[in-house]
Amino acid sequence: MEVVAHVPVLFQETLDLLQPRPGGSYVDGTLGGAGHAEGILDRSAPDGRLLGLDLDPEALERARERLSRFGERFVLAHDSFADLERVARWNGFAPADGILLDLGLSSFQLAHSERGFGFRATAPLDMRFNPLQTGPTARDLVNQLAMVELADLLRRYGEDPMAKRIARAIVESRRRKPIETTTELAEIVERATGHRRARTHPATRTFQALRIAVNRELEALESALPQAIQVLGPEGRLVVISFHSLEDRIVKRFFIEQAATCICPPGLPVCVCEHKPRVRVLTRRGVRATPEEVNRNPRSRSAILRAVEKLPDAA
Numbered sequence: 001m002e003v004v005a006h007v008p009v010l011f012q013e014t015l016d017l018l019q020p021r022p023g024g025s026y027v028d029g030t031l032g033g034a035g036h037a038e039g040i041l042d043r044s045a046p047d048g049r050l051l052g053l054d055l056d057p058e059a060l061e062r063a064r065e066r067l068s069r070f071g072e073r074f075v076l077a078h079d080s081f082a083d084l085e086r087v088a089r090w091n092g093f094a095p096a097d098g099i100l101l102d103l104g105l106s107s108f109q110l111a112h113s114e115r116g117f118g119f120r121a122t123a124p125l126d127m128r129f130n131p132l133q134t135g136p137t138a139r140d141l142v143n144q145l146a147m148v149e150l151a152d153l154l155r156r157y158g159e160d161p162m163a164k165r166i167a168r169a170i171v172e173s174r175r176r177k178p179i180e181t182t183t184e185l186a187e188i189v190e191r192a193t194g195h196r197r198a199r200t201h202p203a204t205r206t207f208q209a210l211r212i213a214v215n216r217e218l219e220a221l222e223s224a225l226p227q228a229i230q231v232l233g234p235e236g237r238l239v240v241i242s243f244h245s246l247e248d249r250i251v252k253r254f255f256i257e258q259a260a261t262c263i264c265p266p267g268l269p270v271c272v273c274e275h276k277p278r279v280r281v282l283t284r285r286g287v288r289a290t291p292e293e294v295n296r297n298p299r300s301r302s303a304i305l306r307a308v309e310k311l312p313d314a315a
């Protein structure tokens with residue numbers, strides 16, 4: 001098997017913001033290839049600790065090997081960051097000094113997974129990060145959703161202007177025979193859109209949309225953010241790297257709200273909300289990869305990093 005390494009995105013920027021230090025406790029909610037985790041453990045030597053979560057058991061296996069030189073300094077958990085607070089408390093990582101969420105999927109999953117994240121090779125249409133997860137797979141969604149629901153899903157999560165046309169083509173095709181594999185679906189999308197776009201295959205957005213829906217990625221993020229603030233100790237830092245405008249919008253709004261001194265509806269003559277800011281925003285505009293990084297690692301092109309620090313007196 002060809003080995004595809006996952007190159008961590010915005011690596012230096014993430015570490016500069018997290019500021020790992022000896023004795024610190026860190027949670028990587030999306031361990032993946034453990035590139036960021038390794039950086040955190042290196043920088044927090046000799047005794048900083050890291051809790052790493054991933055839904056993908058294969059990612060955890062590989063990460064365990066990569067991090068083995070750190071001995072007892074790390075703990076891995078096959079859990080979702082949607083359960084961040086419970087998992088962090090259970091493992092003794094609350095309060096934490098830093099938390100990282102590097103969203104989406106890893107290059108390894110895209111290139112190698114038999115679970116159908118990519119369409120270069122034929123694989124069953126699955127797309128669950130966690131193969132033990134019950135609930136619909138991508139195969140279930142493409143074969144069972146009504147055409148309108150499918151179009152809505154592709155438009156919302158894939159931001160695909162051809163969503164309607166693709167949904168119609170999928171429904172027509174599955175009437176003849178259920179759609180089973182990644183390459184079958186990619187061909188249907190390619191035929192429906194009538195062309196290959198210059199830089200990306202027309203099925204890229206379809207696959208992204210299905211993956212986000214199968215794993216309920218936006219719901220997991222919305223649930224994780226308040227838990228992360230809760231788990232952080234005073235002046236602890238949360239760094240989130242998103243690859244999708246919907247994710248980034250959720251993160252940005254949440255950070256603005258958490259940093260605000262007032263969240264009253266506009267137009268009220270006086271503040272009645274008594275809202276207390278819990279964080280200070282460290283990245284006003286969001287941090288993007290430099291052209292050099294994009295050149296080295298095209299995956300970083302759509303990455304946007306945002307970070308906050310919990311205020312010393314916040315609950």
Ligand SMILES: C[S@@+](CC[C@H](N)C(=O)[O-])C[C@H]1O[C@@H](n2cnc3c(N)ncnc32)[C@H](O)[C@@H]1O
Nearest residue numbers: 008030032033034035036054055056080081102
């Ligand atoms: C972009 S990769 C992380 C890469 C990592 N930062 C590195 O340096 O290699 C995202 C990882 O998050 C995992 N993941 C996605 N959703 C998750 C969730 N809700 N809970 C835990 N892990 C999740 C994926 O399985 C994937 O391995």
